[in-house]
Amino acid sequence: MAYRRTDHVSARLADTRRRILNAARELVAEGGFSAAQMTEVARKAAVATGTLYRYFPSKEELCRQVFREVSAREMNLLVGIAQGEGSARERLDKALRTFATRAVRGRRLAYALLAEPVDVGLAEERGRFRRTHGEIFAGILEEGIASGEIAPLDVKIAAACIAGAIPTALIGPLAPQSHELEENADRVVDEIVHFCLAAVGAGQPHNKNNDLRRMTA
Incomplete structure (x- = not known):
């Protein structure tokens, strides 16, 4: 049987993605795109750097x-x-x-x-x-x-x-x-x-x- 995401899992994934984007936007607003380094975005979004790369490969x-x-x-x-x-x-x-x-x-x-x-x-x-x-x-x-x-x-x-x-x-x-x-x-x-x-x-x-x-x- 094919795996199907539950509503809870989908909501959690969407929330994590939103936190990452919000963190990146805040860093850009503070110091421009050059300030949005992946490690800094991960830290600000409170996710592991590896997790960040699963949402955004670059x-x-x-x-x-x-x-x-x-x-x-x-x-x-x-x-x-x-x-x-x-x-x-x-x-x-x-x-x-x-x-x-x-x-x-x-x-x-x-x-x-x-x-x-x-x-x-x-x-x-x-x-x-x-x-x-x-x-x-x-x-x-x-x-x-x-x-x-x-x-x-x-x-x-x-x-x-x-x-x-x-x-x-x-x-x-x-x-x-x-x-x-x-x-x-x-x-x-x-x-x-x-x-x-x-x-x-x-x-x-x-x-x-x-x-x-x-x-x-």
């Missing part, structure tokens, strides 16, 4: 799962904003501000996700993370163009630019050795939001008549 696989879970949580927040109430401009403003503000508040973890030098596997996760950001922004931009709040533009390119501009702007302020956010966190967020809105012509409500005048001038 540090890369463990860190990729941490990256996926943290980024999925952030993406879900932005998707909720994108699909929520308000004009396209208001939702774009809120999505940008939420992204930047959460990065500033979770500074060390955000730096790990956005800018820390990583191996190829994590770089792939980071690329997917950024592309998904772009897709969220693109959806809002399309609605803004349809409503006349945003001037016509290449939505795919504009969204990719926004998704790339935010991490790039935050690299310096989020860096562990930087002190910029200690006194200027609000200003950093405001400047990022202002720049991105202005870049897509959403700094102020868009008037379609302006496009006609420009084309016939």
